[in-house]
Amino acid sequence: MIQLLANPQRFMDFSRWFTPIVAVIAAGLLISGTAIAFTVPEDYQQGDTVRLLFLHPQLATTGMFAYGCLAVSAFFGFVFRHSLADAAARAAAPIGAAFTFLFLVTGSLWGKPMWGTWWEWDGRLTSALVLFLIFLAYMALQASIDDEAKAARASNILAMVGAINLPIIKFSVDWWNTLHQRASISLTGESGLADVYLLPFFLTMAGYVALFGALWLVRIRAEVWRRKAGALQVQLAGKA
Amino acid sequence: MAFDFDTGKYAFYVWGAYGITAVVVGWMIAASLMSAAKWKREAARLQAEKDAPKQASKTQP
Numbered sequence: 001m002i003q004l005l006a007n008p009q010r011f012m013d014f015s016r017w018f019t020p021i022v023a024v025i026a027a028g029l030l031i032s033g034t035a036i037a038f039t040v041p042e043d044y045q046q047g048d049t050v051r052l053l054f055l056h057p058q059l060a061t062t063g064m065f066a067y068g069c070l071a072v073s074a075f076f077g078f079v080f081r082h083s084l085a086d087a088a089a090r091a092a093a094p095i096g097a098a099f100t101f102l103f104l105v106t107g108s109l110w111g112k113p114m115w116g117t118w119w120e121w122d123g124r125l126t127s128a129l130v131l132f133l134i135f136l137a138y139m140a141l142q143a144s145i146d147d148e149a150k151a152a153r154a155s156n157i158l159a160m161v162g163a164i165n166l167p168i169i170k171f172s173v174d175w176w177n178t179l180h181q182r183a184s185i186s187l188t189g190e191s192g193l194a195d196v197y198l199l200p201f202f203l204t205m206a207g208y209v210a211l212f213g214a215l216w217l218v219r220i221r222a223e224v225w226r227r228k229a230g231a232l233q234v235q236l237a238g239k240a
Numbered sequence: 241m242a243f244d245f246d247t248g249k250y251a252f253y254v255w256g257a258y259g260i261t262a263v264v265v266g267w268m269i270a271a272s273l274m275s276a277a278k279w280k281r282e283a284a285r286l287q288a289e290k291d292a293p294k295q296a297s298k299t300q301p
Contacts, residue, residue, distance in 0.1 A: 011286050048247040051254050055261060098268050106257040112280050199294075211265070217273045225279035232286035 007192045007222050008084050026210035033203030040196050049113055051101040053193075056106040058208040060128070063103045063165055066096030066212055067131060070138070071166075074102040074159035077152060084220075086152040087227065089159060091219035095141065097135035104128055123176035126143050127169040148230075149236060 037054035046053075068113045070092040107128070116238065118158045119125060121239035138155050145151035184192035185201070247254040 030254055035243075038245055042244075048254060050248065050252045055257055059261070093270070095268060098264055102261050102264055105260055109253045109257040113250055124259050215268060215272050222272070222276035222279050225276070225283045229279055229283040229286050232283065232290055236286065236290055 006082065006084065008087075009197070011084060012221065012224060013137040015217050016125075017216055019221070022210055022217065023214040026207055029203050029210055032212030033200045033207050034153045036200040037204065040200060042222055043194075047108060050197070052106060052110045053197060054204045055178035056103070056110055057201075058205045059099055060105040062099035062133065062204060062208040063096055063131065064169060064211050064214075065209055066092050066099055067135070067163070067166060069162040069216065070096055070135075071159050077232050078156040083227065084224070086156070087223040088216075089156060089219050090152070091223050092216055093135055093139050093142075094157065097132065097139065099208075099212065100128070100135055104132060106140055117179075120179050122178040122180070123172035124169065124178045124180040124214075127165060127172050130165055131169060134165060137163070143174065162231075 033054060037051055038052075042048055043050035070089050073085045073089035073092060076082055079087055098240075107125070110191075112118050126188045138158055141158055142155045145154060172178060173180050191198065
């Protein structure tokens with residue numbers, strides 16, 4: 001796998017057929033999961049807002065997963081100075097920012113009817129906003145430095161430092177008093193969700209993560225072509 | 241299995257959340273595909289430009 005990822009040409013050959021497969025899987029999971037989400041019974045406390053249980057946590061997980069992918073790519077780019085890792089980090093940022101934006105907006109739209117407020121400066125909500133701001137800072141830093149190698153190096157450092165925010169978001173509901181409830185789903189213990197909600201919950205969860213995967217691959221491909229175009233431009237300018 | 245799209249008094253919140261997600265996801269898909277297509281075209285164009293003089297010089301006597 002590392003061999004495959006280390007070679008841009010091999011990555012392009014592989015992603016050309018792999019990306020559409022991931023996209024089809026994402027579409028299938030999202031359509032079926034969202035359809036089932038509108039057939040399950042209303043929650044006795046939450047009423048119809050339970051439909052957001054199949055949207056908001058998924059967007060939250062995908063936004064954080066996207067940042068994890070960015071940070072791991074940044075690590076490989078920083079340590080091994082690998083151009084494809086830099087491309088992968090750069091490609092993950094705008095998609096992750098968009099998912100995190102949706103994570104915040106849908107959370108706010110769920111908070112208003114359930115908590116009576118659009119926003120509260122508590123641990124979970126603030127750390128989620130910080131995640132969004134780190135995505136923006138990463139993109140702004142990259143855009144502000146003309147030399148691409150230097151821009152990649154500086155933004156990779158920012159991405160790695162920013163990764164500290166991921167466990168803070170995850171455990172904020174345990175560490176601090178917050179409006180947000182604790183995790184309802186646990187891999188090891190009992191789940192707090194009714195069984196009828198589990199299938200659409202996990203279908204949409206896998207669907208949004210797969211959607212990120214497909215978009216990420218498309219954007220890495222775009223980034224490889226962009227770099228190729230940049231290199232060709234330099235060669236052509238040198239000849240002229 | 242019947243669909244229940246009636247979200248009652250929570251319609252604004254539920255459909256607002258799904259609506260904005262659809263818009264942003266749609267925009268993300270379109271922007272990503274268009275960016276990939278643009279750079280693929282640009283790289284191919286520059287490659288052709290780089291190869292062109294070589295072919296031209298070959299044909300010259």
